[in-house]
Amino acid sequence: MTLIYNLGIQLMAWLMSVAAYFSPKIRLGVEGRKGLKARLQHFKDGLPAHKPIALFHAASLGEFEQGRPVIEAFKAQxxxxxxxxxxxxxxxxxxxxNYSGADFICYLPLDTPANSRWFVEILKPRIAFFIKYEFWYNILQNLEQNGTLILSFSTIFRPHQLFFKSYASFYREMLNKFDFIFVQNEESMSLLASIEHPSYGLAGDTRFDRVYSIALQAQPIASxxxxxxxxxxxxxxxxWSQDMEVLITVLNQKKGRMKAIIAPHEIKPDQIQKWCEALDGKSIRYSQLPEGSLAQSDFLFIDNIGMLSSLYQYGQMAYIGGSFGAGLHNTLEAATFGLPLVFGNRAYHRFKEAIDLIGLGGAQTVSNSKELDGVIENWLANEAARQGASRTNSAYILDNLGATETIMNRVDSFLLSRYGPK
Incomplete structure (x- = not known):
C-alpha cells in the first residue's frame, strides 16, 4: 500500500504541475514550493544552536483560524x-x-519520501501539531523516526472515512503515529475506540475560542x-451565486426596511456588478467608497478578504452562504456576536454547530426566497423572537469555550514527560 500511496503523491504532483498552467490558485502552490528546501535551511541556520522548533500544520485558512488559539497559547507558554x-x-x-505569530511560514512540501526526509531532517521539530485533519504518511513516518511529539487537535472523524474500514489498515497506521489526538466530539471518540487507537481524548473545538476572541477584540471599522x-x-x-439567487429577491422586497452588508466568498468584480444591477436601491462596493454616500446606500459589497469576522458586529441578523452549494461556511463567527442565523437547507449536515444551533432555535434553514422572506420578516416584525435567537447563539458559544486550555494542559504534561522542565 505504501508504494501505491507514493505513486499517488507523484501523480498528484504531476497533475498540479499541469493544472498550474490553467489555474492561478494551483500555480501559486506550485511556484510557492520551489526553492523551499533552501529557504527552510536558511531559516534553520539562522536559529541559535539547539533552539527547539514547534511545527503547526493547517490545510488552509479555515484550519489556521481554528488552530490560531493554540498557536498563540503555545507561543505565550x-x-x-x-x-x-x-x-x-x-x-x-x-x-x-505574514502572520506575526510564527517565525517561519511556508507550504508543506508534497509528501514524497524524498521531500518528507529533507523537510524533517532540516527542522527536526520537537513537537508537531496537525490542525483538524491532513494526514500525510511520509511526513508522519519521518516525524516519528525523529522522535517528534506528534499531536492532532480539533480533529473530527466520521464513519465513512477510510480509517474505519476493515480493509484500510494503511490509513489506521497513519493515525497510530500520533502520540495523542484531541477530538471535537463523542462520535469521534467512539470511532477511535472502535479501531483501538491507543491515545485520544475529548477536548472540543478550538474555533469557539477563536471566534470568541475575535468578538472581544473587534474594533470599530471607521469606513x-x-x-x-x-x-x-x-x-x-x-x-455564492446560488445564495444570491435566493437573497436578491428578498432584499429587494425589504428595501427601505433593512440594509445588507454582503461579503462574497470569491471576489469576482464582474459578478458583483451583476448583483448590484439586480438589486433595487443603491449598491456600493467597499473598494469604491466615496465620501459621505454610505448613509444613503442600501447594500454594501465587501470586495476584499479578511474583514468578514469583524463585520458581524454591525448586524442584527446573518445569512451564511455555501449551504446551497459545496458546504456551509463559518456560522460561529456570526453566532458569537449574538446574530440569529439563516442558511440554505442542503449542505449543512456535516457541521455539528449548524445542527446544534438549529436544534436550539438560534438558526433556521430555507429552501427558497419565499421561506427566507418569512424568516427575515419574523425577525423584523418580532423583536422578541430575534432577541431570543440572539441570546441562544451567544450562550451556545460561551458553553463551548475551553478547548485551547484543555489542549495546552495536556501539552504541558506531554512535553514535561518527554523532555523535562521547559
Missing amino acids: YPGYSIVLTFFSPSGYEIRK IEPFVTDLPILIAGSV
Missing part, C-alpha cells in the same frame, strides 16, 4: 520555541504568509460606520 507554520493550500498561505443607520442590517457572509 513556550517563548523559547521557534514556531514553523505550514499550509497545503494557497488560500491559507497567501492570506496568512463602515456611516452605513449604520437606524435600519436593521443583515450580514450576508461568504455568499
